[in-house]
Amino acid sequence: MMRMTRREALRAGLLGTGSLVLSGLGARAAATARAKSVIQIWMWGGPSHLDTFDPKPDAGYDYCGPLAKPVATNAHGVEIGELLPLLARQADKYSLIRSLTHGINAHETATYAVQTGRQAGERLVYPGVGAVVSFFKGYRAGYRGLIPPYIALTQPQGRFSESGFLGASYAPFATGGDPAQGRFAVEGIVLPGVTDQRQRSRRELLHKLDTLRQALPEEENLKALDETERQAYELILGDGADVFNLSKENDDLRNRYGRNTFGQSCLAARRLVERAVPYITINFQGWDTHRQNFQTMRRLLPDLDKGLAALLADLSERGLLASTIVWAGGEFGRTPKVMWEEPWNGGRNHHGQVFSALVAGGGFNGGQVVGASDAHGEEVRDRPVSTADLIGSIYELLGIDTDSRLPNPLGMDAPVIASARDGVHTNGKLREIMA
Amino acid sequence: MRTLLMAAGLSAAATDRSPVAPFEQPGPPVARGRIDELVFAKLTSLGIQPANPCSDAVFLRRAYLDVIGTLPTAEEASQFLADRDPNRRGVLIERLLVRDDFADYWALKWGDLLRVKSEFPINLWPNAVQAYARWIRTAVRDNKPYDQFARELLTASGSNFRVGPVNFYRAVESPAQTAAPGAAPGKDPRSIAVAAALTFMGVRFDKWPQERQDGMSAFFSQVGYKGTSEWKEEIVFFDSQKPAPAVAVFPDGRRAKIGPGEDPRRVFAAWLTAAGNPWFARAIVNRVWSWFLGRGIIHEPDDIRPDNPPANPELLAHLEGELVRSGYDLKHIYRLILNSQTYQLSSIPRSALRQAAANFAYMPLRRLDAEVLIDAIDQVTGATEQYASAVPEPYTFLPETQRSIALSDGSINSAFLDLFGRPGRDTGLESERNNRVTAEQRLHLLNSTHIQQKIQQSAKLRALVQGGTRPRDAADRLYLTILSRYPTEDELKTAGEYIQRAGSNKWPAAVDLVWSLMNSAEFLYRH
Numbered sequence: 001m002m003r004m005t006r007r008e009a010l011r012a013g014l015l016g017t018g019s020l021v022l023s024g025l026g027a028r029a030a031a032t033a034r035a036k037s038v039i040q041i042w043m044w045g046g047p048s049h050l051d052t053f054d055p056k057p058d059a060g061y062d063y064c065g066p067l068a069k070p071v072a073t074n075a076h077g078v079e080i081g082e083l084l085p086l087l088a089r090q091a092d093k094y095s096l097i098r099s100l101t102h103g104i105n106a107h108e109t110a111t112y113a114v115q116t117g118r119q120a121g122e123r124l125v126y127p128g129v130g131a132v133v134s135f136f137k138g139y140r141a142g143y144r145g146l147i148p149p150y151i152a153l154t155q156p157q158g159r160f161s162e163s164g165f166l167g168a169s170y171a172p173f174a175t176g177g178d179p180a181q182g183r184f185a186v187e188g189i190v191l192p193g194v195t196d197q198r199q200r201s202r203r204e205l206l207h208k209l210d211t212l213r214q215a216l217p218e219e220e221n222l223k224a225l226d227e228t229e230r231q232a233y234e235l236i237l238g239d240g241a242d243v244f245n246l247s248k249e250n251d252d253l254r255n256r257y258g259r260n261t262f263g264q265s266c267l268a269a270r271r272l273v274e275r276a277v278p279y280i281t282i283n284f285q286g287w288d289t290h291r292q293n294f295q296t297m298r299r300l301l302p303d304l305d306k307g308l309a310a311l312l313a314d315l316s317e318r319g320l321l322a323s324t325i326v327w328a329g330g331e332f333g334r335t336p337k338v339m340w341e342e343p344w345n346g347g348r349n350h351h352g353q354v355f356s357a358l359v360a361g362g363g364f365n366g367g368q369v370v371g372a373s374d375a376h377g378e379e380v381r382d383r384p385v386s387t388a389d390l391i392g393s394i395y396e397l398l399g400i401d402t403d404s405r406l407p408n409p410l411g412m413d414a415p416v417i418a419s420a421r422d423g424v425h426t427n428g429k430l431r432e433i434m435a
Numbered sequence: 436m437r438t439l440l441m442a443a444g445l446s447a448a449a450t451d452r453s454p455v456a457p458f459e460q461p462g463p464p465v466a467r468g469r470i471d472e473l474v475f476a477k478l479t480s481l482g483i484q485p486a487n488p489c490s491d492a493v494f495l496r497r498a499y500l501d502v503i504g505t506l507p508t509a510e511e512a513s514q515f516l517a518d519r520d521p522n523r524r525g526v527l528i529e530r531l532l533v534r535d536d537f538a539d540y541w542a543l544k545w546g547d548l549l550r551v552k553s554e555f556p557i558n559l560w561p562n563a564v565q566a567y568a569r570w571i572r573t574a575v576r577d578n579k580p581y582d583q584f585a586r587e588l589l590t591a592s593g594s595n596f597r598v599g600p601v602n603f604y605r606a607v608e609s610p611a612q613t614a615a616p617g618a619a620p621g622k623d624p625r626s627i628a629v630a631a632a633l634t635f636m637g638v639r640f641d642k643w644p645q646e647r648q649d650g651m652s653a654f655f656s657q658v659g660y661k662g663t664s665e666w667k668e669e670i671v672f673f674d675s676q677k678p679a680p681a682v683a684v685f686p687d688g689r690r691a692k693i694g695p696g697e698d699p700r701r702v703f704a705a706w707l708t709a710a711g712n713p714w715f716a717r718a719i720v721n722r723v724w725s726w727f728l729g730r731g732i733i734h735e736p737d738d739i740r741p742d743n744p745p746a747n748p749e750l751l752a753h754l755e756g757e758l759v760r761s762g763y764d765l766k767h768i769y770r771l772i773l774n775s776q777t778y779q780l781s782s783i784p785r786s787a788l789r790q791a792a793a794n795f796a797y798m799p800l801r802r803l804d805a806e807v808l809i810d811a812i813d814q815v816t817g818a819t820e821q822y823a824s825a826v827p828e829p830y831t832f833l834p835e836t837q838r839s840i841a842l843s844d845g846s847i848n849s850a851f852l853d854l855f856g857r858p859g860r861d862t863g864l865e866s867e868r869n870n871r872v873t874a875e876q877r878l879h880l881l882n883s884t885h886i887q888q889k890i891q892q893s894a895k896l897r898a899l900v901q902g903g904t905r906p907r908d909a910a911d912r913l914y915l916t917i918l919s920r921y922p923t924e925d926e927l928k929t930a931g932e933y934i935q936r937a938g939s940n941k942w943p944a945a946v947d948l949v950w951s952l953m954n955s956a957e958f959l960y961r962h
Contacts, residue, residue: 209929
């Protein structure tokens with residue numbers, strides 16, 4: 001059990017005073033690590049579980065609406081929503097969790113529950129999975145380079161503090177821009193309206209006009225400044241930012257992912273995994289379907305289907321799936337009984353009693369289902385899974401010691417993963433699908 | 436030994452004192468007062484050549500940034516540079532010392548030391564932060580005698596919302612409690628003693644032997660804290676219900692005599708501010724010296740200990756004496772330092788000896804503080820920042836005209852300030868402010884949309900560039916605005932050629948010119 005005193009937390013640079021080598025946290029845990037990176041597809045707003053990963057064709061029209069014919073997958077006995085045919089053919093790669101539950105129906109607190117595995121309202125604001133992984137697997141663990149270890153494609157979450165008490169240095173780097181555009185204008189790397197030629201000529205101008213620099217050629221600070229300039233330009237003009245240049249991929253592959261923001265984000269995520277970025281979040285918006293759920297499903301699910309299926313296949317073909325966790329899901333599910341009346345016109349509300357997620361790779365088995373919801377998808381029937389169970393499983397596969405503590409400014413006991421002590425009911429990690 | 440290459444091609448040992456334009460005046464520097472005598476004597480004894488005196492333009496920018504954390508405007512710059520009064524530098528110093536920005540900037544420095552911050556781990560809470568910050572700023576503005584300042588901080592009692600200085604006793608680290616989550620950590624005497632030692636004595640308490648620590652902690656063993664029915668209000672008071680300390684020993688080893696019912700804090704404060712106390716005056720003049728010269732006479736200024744001797748003991752003693760003689764008038768010390776030749780040396784070293792820096796042979800380069808930097812960028816471009824705090828209560832929304840150096844609450848932050856090393860105000864250590872340049876910072880300044888948009892959309896700069904009758908007018912005004920000086924002939928030529936090469940639309944080329952100047956070492960650093 002690791003407890004960090006405030007002094008150690010300070011020296012660890014969590015409170016802004018510098019950096020420290022990570023002191024052998026859970027060496028045993030690290031030795032059994034399977035995964036090196038996580039791609040999290042955050043389905044912002046809470047996707048309907050009946051229409052995606054937990055179909056209930058026997059529940060009748062009031063529950064299924066027009067999406068009543070789920071497709072069989074290539075995993076024996078497993079069906080998923082009819083608008084996900086491509087994913088259905090990749091079921092050997094992923095497993096479905098159908099019994100996630102936290103009982104929270106508000107966006108912010110439910111998001112907090114899913115991303116941290118904890119209940120909101122405690123004294124500390126805990127960091128989400130991405131920030132924790134960035135802490136354990138980022139610069140302190142030897143990660144190098146100007147491309148940060150925790151990346152959000154393309155916007156940050158907004159109503160949720162990703163890094164909690166770990167502070168701004170563990171917040172995700174949001175790329176901005178749109179990977180489906182001709183040029184993916186990643187913030188800080190591609191400056192809209194400034195061509196490469198202009199970048200070069202203004203850099204030359206800077207050198208010519210840097211009169212103080214020229215007067216102090218041996219000054220230590222300025223030599224360090226030169227080095228920072230060199231590193232920065234590696235990204236701006238050099239190969240450093242190639243990872244974001246999707247035109248380096250052939251067109252066929254880009255089409256396979258789907259020429260839309262989500263699909264191309266999946267492709268960007270694969271490239272980031274190849275560059276050993278530990279945590280990538282694709283913030284996929286639009287799932288809060290209070291109104292006209294089915295029209296939105298028809299619009300969004302094909303993009304999800306194409307992009308995620310292509311991602312899984314591509315990772316697998318390149319031998320990356322074994323070391324990359326892919327996790328898709330949102331903050332809760334949606335009410336199984338459809339609201340046909342005005343103003344919802346076939347909408348679904350928030351539903352935190354039971355919802356689904358998809359996990360693949362990095363030590364998670366494929367082709368399996370964990371847990372089940374009842375006949376209508378309203379309550380958990382078998383094997384309730386708390387969000388702490390899911391997150392704990394991910395940490396274990398990454399080699400993060402789930403018995404360790406997070407350093408925090410109050411010097412309080414902040415375990416990496418929640419337990420009964422914290423008022424969170426857990427049911428154990430997802431051993432049934434962990435290799 | 437490094438060889439020193441000079442722009443003018445001189446060798447290190449030469450007596451040739453040709454000034455490096457536009458940064459220097461002809462040398463050698465001449466002592467103007469006791470500070471200079473003491474500094475130069477030490478340099479001579481070590482065989483170290485001091486730098487040349489700095490030029491007016493360098494002095495102008497340096498004084499503005501050091502005294503008020505603000506760039507001069509183009510008008511202020513051109514006025515100063517045109518002034519032929521032989522005492523123009525002294526006059527400028529006096530004017531800067533009474534500006535509003537002076538109070539803002541020095542309140543910021545004291546806010547760092549006193550850890551003025553709403554939340555975590557220091558929990559002052561916003562209302563108390565405002566009371567504390569206002570008290571500090573008023574004390575700075577009115578040049579409250581430093582001994583009085585310290586005494587008030589150490590002996591105040593009352594509500595954190597209404598009596599600003601009591602927050603000194605609330606802005607301390609506390610050991611984590613292992614009690615149930617949700618229990619408020621207490622402020623124990625030792626934590627308070629740590630803060631008092633660091634702030635007023637420049638000492639790192641935990642390096643002391645345990646006995647001495649206990650002796651000093653005892654003075655803070657009767658500090659009481661109680662809540663009221665007002666949310667987050669806390670009264671700090673002398674709690675005579677707590678047992679009086681059996682033994683309280685001053686850090687110099689003398690036992691304290693504390694009368695019955697006497698607040699031991701007062702006894703400590705009296706000892707601290709008494710004439711002849713070897714820590715009090717010494718620590719502050721050393722700190723002030725480091726704030727202006729980039730390095731303490733004892734360095735680090737918050738690590739005073741017997742095995743860390745002053746580089747120049749006579750200099751330190753002289754400043755100490757001046758402070759005491761003046762009735763603890765801090766501005767008197769500022770004046771002495773700012774008007775000295777030592778402060779007005781250029782940044783171009785004339786000695787390659789290792790000890791040159793430690794003996795103040797030249798002005799070291801220091802990156803602009805985060806708040807000062809963003810204010811400078813905003814001043815140049817006419818842009819603003821938006822600050823807010825979600826720490827309750829009250830939630831705070833600051834107006835767009837809010838300057839970053841006037842941000843009193845350490846909990847109010849921004850991605851930029853965080854990136855550029857604004858301290859978390861958790862420790863009160865000078866080193867908590869991290870002014871080292873990183874590649875992430877460089878990338879942000881060179882290529883972020885945040886900065887590019889400020890330049891691109893600047894109506895102020897557009898007007899600057901487009902007005903004026905002669906081509907060189909625009910360049911002059913840009914240089915005055917951004918670097919607070921006129922361009923050299925070479926620079927004019929380079930800039931002029933760059934703009935000429937642009938087609939009919941000169942604005943992008945002007946943007947590039949502004950960008951180059953703002954990304955130059957000269958802009959980024961105090962020099």
